[in-house]
Structure formats: structure tokens, C-alpha cells
Amino acid sequence: MNIALLGYGKMGKTIEQIAIKRGHNVVLTIDKDDNDYDITKADVAIDFSIPSVAFNNISKCINNNVPIISGTTGWLDKYDDAVALCEEKKGAFIYASNYSLGVNIFFELNKTLAKMMSTLNQYNVSMEEIHHTQKLDAPSGTAITLAHGVIEQHAGYNNWKLDKMGNKIIPIVAKRIEDVPGTHTVTYKSEVDTINIEHIAHTRQGFALGAVVAAEWITGKTGVFTMNDVLNIG
Numbered sequence: 001m002n003i004a005l006l007g008y009g010k011m012g013k014t015i016e017q018i019a020i021k022r023g024h025n026v027v028l029t030i031d032k033d034d035n036d037y038d039i040t041k042a043d044v045a046i047d048f049s050i051p052s053v054a055f056n057n058i059s060k061c062i063n064n065n066v067p068i069i070s071g072t073t074g075w076l077d078k079y080d081d082a083v084a085l086c087e088e089k090k091g092a093f094i095y096a097s098n099y100s101l102g103v104n105i106f107f108e109l110n111k112t113l114a115k116m117m118s119t120l121n122q123y124n125v126s127m128e129e130i131h132h133t134q135k136l137d138a139p140s141g142t143a144i145t146l147a148h149g150v151i152e153q154h155a156g157y158n159n160w161k162l163d164k165m166g167n168k169i170i171p172i173v174a175k176r177i178e179d180v181p182g183t184h185t186v187t188y189k190s191e192v193d194t195i196n197i198e199h200i201a202h203t204r205q206g207f208a209l210g211a212v213v214a215a216e217w218i219t220g221k222t223g224v225f226t227m228n229d230v231l232n233i234g
Contacts, residue, residue: 003215004028004042006057007049007072010134014208015046022212030057039064044215050136051075058082058093067092067218069211071099073141083224092218096227097141099210103184104227106199110146110186113197114153123188123195125150125157128173130183138162138174142184147172150186181207 001024005012008029016026027041035053039045039060044067047057051074061068062085070093079095086093098104117123129143139162147160147170160170181201188195201207210227217230 001025001216001219002027002041002043003212004030004037004039004045004066006030006045006047009048011048011071011204011208012046014204015048015211018205018208019212019215022216024212039066042066044069044219046070046211046215047072048211055082059085062086062089062091062093065089065091067215067221068094069099069214069218070095071097071207071211073097073144074137076141076144086224090222092221092223092225094214094218094225094227094230096210096214097145098182098207099214099227100201100206101210101231102206103142103199103201104210104231104233106184106197107145107149108233109197111149111153113186113188113195114150117188117195118154118156120190121156122190124190125154126171126173126187126189127160128175128183128185128187130175130177130180132180133176133178135176138176139172140174140182140184142182143172143174146184146186 003019003024003026008031030037045061047070049072054072054075055078058068129140151157157170158168160172162172165171181204183200185198214230
């Protein structure tokens with residue numbers, strides 16, 4: 001499989017290493033400021049770029065009938081536009097805030113716990129995420145996905161806010177610490193006890209492997225998918 005890497009930072013380089021080990025060819029590597037490239041030489045593209053160019057990358061792939069896997073966060077105000085374009089052009093598209101198998105299991109665990117806690121009003125939910133200092137957006141896309149998972153299952157909450165508390169608001173604390181791949185904690189606290197669930201990434205390998213597996217899976221398919229489809233969970 002010929003792969004284009006749109007975004008060639010630490011994650012892009014890790015994806016490249018894993019893709020080559022799995023027998024694929026990386027035929028295109030694009031840095032964040034390069035908009036003049038021929039995407040048609042690739043069988044599939046993997047986008048880990050930056051928020052300001054992610055939608056353009058995704059659109060270019062869909063318009064040229066190249067399946068696109070996107071792990072860039074911070075651009076989701078245009079997600080519905082990407083979905084509409086994919087459906088119009090009969091393309092193939094996966095967006096995930098996190099491609100790690102463990103994190104996607106954590107997403108489902110988070111929703112199950114939220115449903116269980118939904119009738120226990122004495123517990124207040126909050127979240128914390130920790131990432132490396134090079135991460136540009138806050139809170140992380142993974143934290144936002146977790147927050148939406150709670151909102152979906154728990155009638156006591158209808159929004160999230162960064163570093164703010166309020167009625168029906170899930171407060172999210174975002175910390176940036178050198179060389180932390182990603183830690184996410186969901187906390188339910190009452191006057192008498194605290195319940196935590198937590199995912200700690202030790203390296204970027206899990207994220208990168210999941211993106212390559214998604215790229216392998218989407219080949220030959222048409223539609224808008226999620227990692228639940230790739231992993232057959234949820």
C-alpha cells in the first residue's frame with residue numbers, strides 16, 4: 001500500500017516507521033506549510049497535521065478519491081462539511097481523536113460508567129488530561145470525546161468547559177508537561193468517595209499503529225467511519 005503522510009512531526013515519523021515495518025511504502029511526506037502536492041500517487045493518506053490545514057488536506061484527498069485517515073484535532077467546526085463532501089464524492093474517511101486500541105476501549109468504558117452514574121446525583125464528574133508541551137490544542141481531542149461520551153449517557157451534563165465549573169458543565173483541566181504522550185482521567189467525586197478511570201499512554205506507538213491499521217482497513221471501502229468500525233467494538 002502506498003501511503004501519504006500529511007503532517008511529518010513526531011507522530012508522522014512514528015507512523016512512517018510502523019508502516020514500513022508492516023510492508024507499506026511511504027510515497028509522500030508533507031510538512032505543515034506545504035499545500036502544493038500530488039495526493040493521487042497514494043492509495044491512502046494519514047493526516048496528523050495541524051488544525052489550520054487539516055480540513056484542506058481532508059478535502060483534497062476526498063476530491064481526488066484517496067481514502068483519508070485523520071487524527072488531527074482542533075478543526076472539528078468543519079467536521080460536518082468533511083462528512084458532507086465525503087458522502088457527495090462517495091469517498092472514504094475516518095476521523096478519530098485517538099487511534100489507540102486502549103483509548104478506544106476506554107471511550108466505551110467511559111460511556112458505560114457515565115450511564116451507571118447517571119442516577120447518582122451526589123457525584124460530580126470532572127476530567128484531567130496531560131500531554132507533551134508541543135501539543136497545540138487544549139483540551140485534547142481525546143478529552144473532548146470523553147466529555148461527549150459522558151454527555152451522551154448522563155442527563156446531568158450538557159457541555160464541557162476548560163478550567164471552568166458550572167451547572168451541568170464538565171470541567172476539564174489540561175496540563176502540558178515535557179515528554180508525556182498522553183494521560184486522561186475521568187473522576188466522579190462525592191462527599192464520601194471518589195471513583196477514577198484513567199488511561200496512560202507510555203509511548204506514541206499505540207496511536208501510530210492504530211492509524212496504520214485504520215488505513216489498511218479502509219482500503220476499498222466507501223463511507224464515513226470511526227475506530228469502532230475498524231475495531232468492531234461499541
